[in-house]
Amino acid sequence: MKNILKTSNLNIGYKSKKGVTTIAKDLNLNLGSGKLITLIGANGIGKSTLLRTITGIQKPLSGNVYLNEKEVSHYKPLELAQNLSLVLTEKLPPSNLSVFELVALGRQPYTNWVDSLSKEDVEKVHEAMKLAQIEHLASKKHFEISDGQLQKVLIARALAQDTPLIILDEPTTHLDLLHKVSLFKLLKKLTQETEKCILFSTHDIDLAIQLSDEMIIMTPESIVQDQPCNLISNGSFNNLFKDEHIIFDAEKGKFIVN
Amino acid sequence: MANKKRNTILFVILALGLLLMFFASISLGSVMIPVKDVLTSLTGGHATKSTWEYIIINYRLPKAITAVLVGSGLSISGLLMQTLFRNPLAGPYVLGLSSGASLGVAFVILGAGFLPSFLSVIALSSYGIVLASTAGSTLVLLLVLIVSQRLRDTMAILIVGLMFGSFTTAIVSVLTYFSTAEQLQKFTFWSMGSLGNLSWPTIGILTTCVGIGLLLSAKSIKPLNALLLGENYAKSMGLNFKQARLIIIFATSILSGAITAFAGPIAFIGLAVPHIAKLTFQTSNHTVLFWSTLFFGSIIMLFCDIVSQMPGFEVTLPINAITSIIGAPVVIWLLVRKRNFQ
Numbered sequence: 001m002k003n004i005l006k007t008s009n010l011n012i013g014y015k016s017k018k019g020v021t022t023i024a025k026d027l028n029l030n031l032g033s034g035k036l037i038t039l040i041g042a043n044g045i046g047k048s049t050l051l052r053t054i055t056g057i058q059k060p061l062s063g064n065v066y067l068n069e070k071e072v073s074h075y076k077p078l079e080l081a082q083n084l085s086l087v088l089t090e091k092l093p094p095s096n097l098s099v100f101e102l103v104a105l106g107r108q109p110y111t112n113w114v115d116s117l118s119k120e121d122v123e124k125v126h127e128a129m130k131l132a133q134i135e136h137l138a139s140k141k142h143f144e145i146s147d148g149q150l151q152k153v154l155i156a157r158a159l160a161q162d163t164p165l166i167i168l169d170e171p172t173t174h175l176d177l178l179h180k181v182s183l184f185k186l187l188k189k190l191t192q193e194t195e196k197c198i199l200f201s202t203h204d205i206d207l208a209i210q211l212s213d214e215m216i217i218m219t220p221e222s223i224v225q226d227q228p229c230n231l232i233s234n235g236s237f238n239n240l241f242k243d244e245h246i247i248f249d250a251e252k253g254k255f256i257v258n
Numbered sequence: 259m260a261n262k263k264r265n266t267i268l269f270v271i272l273a274l275g276l277l278l279m280f281f282a283s284i285s286l287g288s289v290m291i292p293v294k295d296v297l298t299s300l301t302g303g304h305a306t307k308s309t310w311e312y313i314i315i316n317y318r319l320p321k322a323i324t325a326v327l328v329g330s331g332l333s334i335s336g337l338l339m340q341t342l343f344r345n346p347l348a349g350p351y352v353l354g355l356s357s358g359a360s361l362g363v364a365f366v367i368l369g370a371g372f373l374p375s376f377l378s379v380i381a382l383s384s385y386g387i388v389l390a391s392t393a394g395s396t397l398v399l400l401l402v403l404i405v406s407q408r409l410r411d412t413m414a415i416l417i418v419g420l421m422f423g424s425f426t427t428a429i430v431s432v433l434t435y436f437s438t439a440e441q442l443q444k445f446t447f448w449s450m451g452s453l454g455n456l457s458w459p460t461i462g463i464l465t466t467c468v469g470i471g472l473l474l475s476a477k478s479i480k481p482l483n484a485l486l487l488g489e490n491y492a493k494s495m496g497l498n499f500k501q502a503r504l505i506i507i508f509a510t511s512i513l514s515g516a517i518t519a520f521a522g523p524i525a526f527i528g529l530a531v532p533h534i535a536k537l538t539f540q541t542s543n544h545t546v547l548f549w550s551t552l553f554f555g556s557i558i559m560l561f562c563d564i565v566s567q568m569p570g571f572e573v574t575l576p577i578n579a580i581t582s583i584i585g586a587p588v589v590i591w592l593l594v595r596k597r598n599f600q
Contacts, residue, residue, distance in 0.1 A: 055494075057493075077493070077496045077497065077498055078496035079496075080496065081494060081495050081496030082496070084494075085494065085495075086490075086491070086494040088488075088490055088491060088494075090488055090490060092486075092487055092488060093344035093485075093486065093487070093488050094344070094346060095486045095542040096536055096540060096541055096542040097486055097542045098541075101541070101542065101543060102487070105483060105484065105486070105487060105491075105495065106495070108480065108483070108484055108495040108496060108497075109495055109496040111480070113477070113479075113480055114476075114479055114480065114545055115479060115480040115483050115543075115544075115545060116545070161495065
């Protein structure tokens, strides 16, 4: 396994006029190739801040983020785009893009100044659509397909960007169980088949425990990264929600409402 | 791919349409000139009557060229704004850029009296008017940009554009209060919009400005494609967003500023034409949209020009009235089918 992203003594948070708000301290995370890693934590705990920091959008308070052994902030925008691709939660602006055109936008870091697709680009786009199982949608407009299909299309776009690391922000929100499971399985399959590292934040903890290789759990006290079974046995899930009504059942590996 | 073939056919039709319209615009007018004489005048020969030759070379040809520059420039600036603002109803007229340019021109035409005479000569020259007008449109565009960062709502941004419109009208009416009848007449004629009356040197200036604007727009094709997914995705695909936005803003301002300076505030072309291009080609790819908007803009502007001075009629209608009659229904239609805004 190759290490793709590494943080060392990372402190994340915000600087404002009123002072410094630290969200998490001394983070030492390791994201390796071929791994499906989920990021979980309660609402407002700072998952987005963590993702923003490791993707270079936001500066760390202190410490370093290394992507392929090079500090993330030292990357030029184009170079970063060739190493890291994103799937975001935001709604797409209105446009006439077809699924094929949308996926093909993932090739932008490689196309010339008029954005024309080379033969290789077209091949990569088809390969990405095949991996994400959306080939049959290619000629549909992106506003004609369902939410679940659109998520897969966005994932295909990230695949077409051809980066060793893909980060997704809550890709399973708004989906029903069937589509959640199908998305999780797709991501799992992608890490196995492509040796990419995929990190995503989610609130579907049950599914994450069953399907991810590693999990990062964020609580106000600490952030831990480990395999799901180890996290269960060392009791990391017990502190996830500060509520006496929600209890983690270690035997079943799921949360139970008391 | 089937799409590519279809696009090629469409582009051939558009190119032929443009040639035809260009020729029609030169051939038609209040004075009837036989086609044969039009052709000989254009190719440098001598027409049957020397007045015909004069009309063609010094009146109709410059006007047709102006129509092409104005139509293509305004339409492209509309296309850029619609993608940049993620707003299908954006355009230089609707967002108040034309009003901003008007304000700049109003300051120059109506306010030149306050300047020392040598300065007023400079200000009233073509260069002075272009500068004032471009400055005005840039200013409004920057204001709209600031507002649009706070308001993501399509309608709110349009209302802001409308407010800029009334604001400039108010300032202009204050200025008119202090100006002479002659200045007022000059400004009123300018504000009705006109494609004629441009001398060859002025057309040179307009061509340069529109040329710069179009080159910068062509350079923005790739960033515009990236922006179809929104600012954050665009950044994640390696786009230098701030730089790209600056180029797009500058291109838009110089296009609408220079065109408004010479042809007056022309309504709706910038808004309606990109939609016609999008609907015809069924794509959001800006390489295709750039060229199709260019062609459609020129063709439609030439058409409006022909309509504005119907052969056989003595009078010339203001071009602004014609573009509004064609453009306003397009906007209403877009609003009505808002559910699937594209």
